[in-house]
Amino acid sequence: xxxxxxxxxxxxxxxxxxxxSVSAIPAFAxxxxxxxxxxxxxxxxxxxxxxxxxxxxxxxxxxAGLEKTVFETAVPIALRTTTGYSLYKNGKGTMxxxxxxxxxxxxxxxxxxxxSFLFVYTPRIDEPAADFHGPGSGDNPAQLAAIESANLVFxxxxxxxxxxxxxxxxxxxxxxxxxxxTYILQPFEIYNFIGGLxxxxxxxxxxxxxxxxxxxxxxxxxxGYVNGNGANPDNNSYKDFYGVLSKTIGPxxxxxxxxxxxxxxxxxxxxxxxxxxxxxPVGDANGEKNRNFYRLGGSLSLNWKTFNLQAxxxxxxxxxxxxxxxxxxxxxxxxxxxxxxxxxxxxxxLVASLMYNWVRPPAGAEPQQLNAFSALVRYYLGSWSxxxxxxxxxxxxxxxxVVNQTKDNLFTLLLDFDF
Amino acid sequence: MNNRTWWRILPVCLALAGLGALRLSAEDKAPPIxxxxxxxxxxxxxxxxxxxxxxxxxxxxSAKIHLGKMLYFDxxxxxxxxxxxxxxHDPAMGWSDAGPTSKGIRGQMGGRRAPPVSNxxxxxxxxxxxxxxxxxxxxxxxxxNPVEMGNTHEAMIRTVADIPGYVKLFKDVFGVGxxxxxxxxxxxAAFERTVVTTDSRFxxxxxxxxxxxxKLEKQGLEIFNGKGHCTACHWGPYFSDGRFHNLGVPxxxxxxxxxxxxxxxxNPEDMGAFKTPTVRDAALRPPYLHDGSEKTLESLxxxxxxxxxxxxxxxxxxxxxxxxxxxxxxxxxxxRALTSLNPEVAAVKPIPAGKLPK
Numbered sequence: 001x002x003x004x005x006x007x008x009x010x011x012x013x014x015x016x017x018x019x020x021s022v023s024a025i026p027a028f029a030x031x032x033x034x035x036x037x038x039x040x041x042x043x044x045x046x047x048x049x050x051x052x053x054x055x056x057x058x059x060x061x062x063x064a065g066l067e068k069t070v071f072e073t074a075v076p077i078a079l080r081t082t083t084g085y086s087l088y089k090n091g092k093g094t095m096x097x098x099x100x101x102x103x104x105x106x107x108x109x110x111x112x113x114x115x116s117f118l119f120v121y122t123p124r125i126d127e128p129a130a131d132f133h134g135p136g137s138g139d140n141p142a143q144l145a146a147i148e149s150a151n152l153v154f155x156x157x158x159x160x161x162x163x164x165x166x167x168x169x170x171x172x173x174x175x176x177x178x179x180x181x182t183y184i185l186q187p188f189e190i191y192n193f194i195g196g197l198x199x200x201x202x203x204x205x206x207x208x209x210x211x212x213x214x215x216x217x218x219x220x221x222x223x224g225y226v227n228g229n230g231a232n233p234d235n236n237s238y239k240d241f242y243g244v245l246s247k248t249i250g251p252x253x254x255x256x257x258x259x260x261x262x263x264x265x266x267x268x269x270x271x272x273x274x275x276x277x278x279x280x281p282v283g284d285a286n287g288e289k290n291r292n293f294y295r296l297g298g299s300l301s302l303n304w305k306t307f308n309l310q311a312x313x314x315x316x317x318x319x320x321x322x323x324x325x326x327x328x329x330x331x332x333x334x335x336x337x338x339x340x341x342x343x344x345x346x347x348x349x350l351v352a353s354l355m356y357n358w359v360r361p362p363a364g365a366e367p368q369q370l371n372a373f374s375a376l377v378r379y380y381l382g383s384w385s386x387x388x389x390x391x392x393x394x395x396x397x398x399x400x401x402v403v404n405q406t407k408d409n410l411f412t413l414l415l416d417f418d419f
Numbered sequence: 420m421n422n423r424t425w426w427r428i429l430p431v432c433l434a435l436a437g438l439g440a441l442r443l444s445a446e447d448k449a450p451p452i453x454x455x456x457x458x459x460x461x462x463x464x465x466x467x468x469x470x471x472x473x474x475x476x477x478x479x480x481s482a483k484i485h486l487g488k489m490l491y492f493d494x495x496x497x498x499x500x501x502x503x504x505x506x507x508h509d510p511a512m513g514w515s516d517a518g519p520t521s522k523g524i525r526g527q528m529g530g531r532r533a534p535p536v537s538n539x540x541x542x543x544x545x546x547x548x549x550x551x552x553x554x555x556x557x558x559x560x561x562x563x564n565p566v567e568m569g570n571t572h573e574a575m576i577r578t579v580a581d582i583p584g585y586v587k588l589f590k591d592v593f594g595v596g597x598x599x600x601x602x603x604x605x606x607x608a609a610f611e612r613t614v615v616t617t618d619s620r621f622x623x624x625x626x627x628x629x630x631x632x633x634k635l636e637k638q639g640l641e642i643f644n645g646k647g648h649c650t651a652c653h654w655g656p657y658f659s660d661g662r663f664h665n666l667g668v669p670x671x672x673x674x675x676x677x678x679x680x681x682x683x684x685x686n687p688e689d690m691g692a693f694k695t696p697t698v699r700d701a702a703l704r705p706p707y708l709h710d711g712s713e714k715t716l717e718s719l720x721x722x723x724x725x726x727x728x729x730x731x732x733x734x735x736x737x738x739x740x741x742x743x744x745x746x747x748x749x750x751x752x753x754x755r756a757l758t759s760l761n762p763e764v765a766a767v768k769p770i771p772a773g774k775l776p777k
Contacts (some may be wrong), residue, residue, distance in 0.1 A: 032650075032654075037642075047646075047738075049736070060462070062664075068461040232669070347645055383642075
């Protein structure tokens with residue numbers, strides 16, 4: 001019995017770890033009558049047009065003020081859910097079952113010329129495997145309830161060169177978007193890596209303010225000032241900041257054409273002591289003994305015909321007070337992703353991808369060293385306006401640790417429904 | 420001031436800067452397309468054309484349409500009596516001409532392609548640069564353009580007023596009084612509002628005849644409205660946003676490039692931008708683009724697939740498309756399916772000189 005429970009916990013934890021909320025917003029397609037591929041290479045991955053549309057505050061590039069607002073269109077609500085069958089195998093056993101992996105409720109639109117919003121809510125999805133704690137205990141849900149995004153975008157404060165996002169948003173230093181990742185269960189591992197005592201989550205949407213813009217010649221920037229804990233409210237009085245700079249060579253945005261390189265840096269503080277902290281009426285804590293950390297990295301996106309090679313890597317350095325292995329040394333790690341995508345058949349109905357993730361923790365933390373090899377095939381059942389269904393097959397093989405290496409395999413066959 | 424205080428003040432500074440920038444934005448110039456009412460804002464769904472809206476200032480009548488048709492095909496409106504509206508807007512050439520640009524009096528070549536008259540009633544602005552707000556206003560332009568009909572309005576009116584057949588027709592339509600340029604323009608515009616193509620195979624498909632498009636054409640429709648990004652500009656029943664875009668078409672004379680919409684608005688963002696033409700009946704009127712530089716639909720799609728040309732003012736909508744050979748063929752097939760089957764429009768023939776008013 002104990003072994004069974006352990007197995008259930010493992011698979012539930014694995015699915016929770018693997019699953020991620022992702023975004024595609026058919027409300028826009030409904031507004032315009034476009035097919036998904038207007039903005040997506042194949043949803044959810046944005047193409048160049050979609051990237052410019054997003055950057056322009058969900059307004060068609062160059063058309064700010066010349067299109068309908070949310071008050072003149074149908075209610076701009078969209079839904080995305082993924083459901084299917086998973087087969088997970090590790091050294092302890094094999095587990096299989098049907099699942100709802102995620103559900104996103106999205107609303108987005110233009111409120112006024114150059115003022116738009118995005119709201120994404122992910123409701124809690126119960127995980128039956130959690131029932132080992134007793135019916136309805138609520139532990140280990142497949143998805144936690146959260147307001148993933150709630151932000152206002154003020155676009156073109158200086159035409160193309162200055163846009164502001166305020167609220168909770170996907171920060172622009174994620175040049176490879178984890179929210180629009182084609183993989184459903186295999187995340188960007190380095191984004192999710194939390195080593196030592198620093199709870200900073202690189203993949204999290206952040207609360208704060210971000211300025212971004214573009215210049216002729218393909219140069220783009222982003223500057224952010226955020227809570228840094230990816231949560232509401234903040235756990236310390238120090239704010240984090242980041243900067244990102246990218247350059248696209250050739251036409252396009254580097255999403256589906258052109259070649260893009262980028263560098264980014266994130267500098268933040270996290271508290272190491274809450275023993276004497278107090279909490280404000282709105283929930284902010286003044287965590288004590290704030291220590292700093294940073295992330296520095298680069299990325300590239302290369303396109304050839306309908307092939308797209310994306311890669312990114314960053315180095316993380318956390319103050320030695322975060323180091324639970326050797327407190328005399330900063331906690332240093334690095335990792336990255338390389339992903340090769342291909343789109344084929346008419347209107348990109350078929351998508352195939354290979355991805356490699358690696359995480360290299362500091363000496364002494366080798367049990368957290370990770371390599372993940374993944375592949376997927378997606379077939380889109382239609383090229384309809386504002387609704388689509390993808391048949392999605394995904395496989396990941398991970399090796400974790402060095403000496404006592406563990407391996408796991410996850411195969412998933414699911415339907416990705418976006419409406 | 421210590422570091423912590425600075426970090427607390429920074430957001431306030433950013434917010435103030437944002438508000439200041441917002442204020443600047445609010446003082447921006449109005450968008451150049453003032454004639455488009457708010458109901459027409461933003462992409463419309465593809466579909467059959469609605470009925471033409473007739474301006475109250477120029478109501479239709481059979482007699483006026485007949486008069487307009489006579490004037491449209493009458494070369495006597497030009498200074499040397501060789502060029503009519505139909506010379507460059509020929510029904511047999513999809514209401515445009517063989518191009519690449521149009522030939523006016525004394526063999527002079529214009530710098531731009533003749534925009535099609537068919538369905539022009541749906542365009543909010545006329546001419547490639549949108550300098551004219553109505554068909555009536557547009558109709559006056561070519562008559563006195565030195566490269567096109569090379570006449571003056573006064574001389575043209577004298578010519579028309581000297582033709583008894585026209586005098587009678589004008590009297591029947593506009594009543595007693597001197598013939599005016601406005602009457603000539605009203606009559607031509609009334610005729611042009613009848614040149615509407617509502618019955619392509621695409622229209623039949625949209626009305627429910629799902630067998631009328633081939634598999635390749637249906638695929639082309641999907642690409643037109645998706646991966647091809649065509650509907651980002653060629654939207655709605657008219658297959659045009661009526662707006663102005665710089666596609667990066669290389670100027671024929673780099674030292675003296677065609678300024679396009681900029682010549683009207685003097686807005687630097689409009690430099691080299693031209694009005695989106697309708698795609699309806701496009702297969703009937705090669706070559707393409709404002710200067711006729713793309714000879715075939717196939718080469719036109721290759722141009723778009725490359726993301727257009729190079730221009731410092733290239734429209735942000737222009738991005739490489741990554742279309743496959745099949746997808747390009749599908750697009751061409753779909754555009755051909757937009758060719759009208761309207762017999763009343765297809766049957767319009769040039770009026771021979773002997774049948775024009777005498």
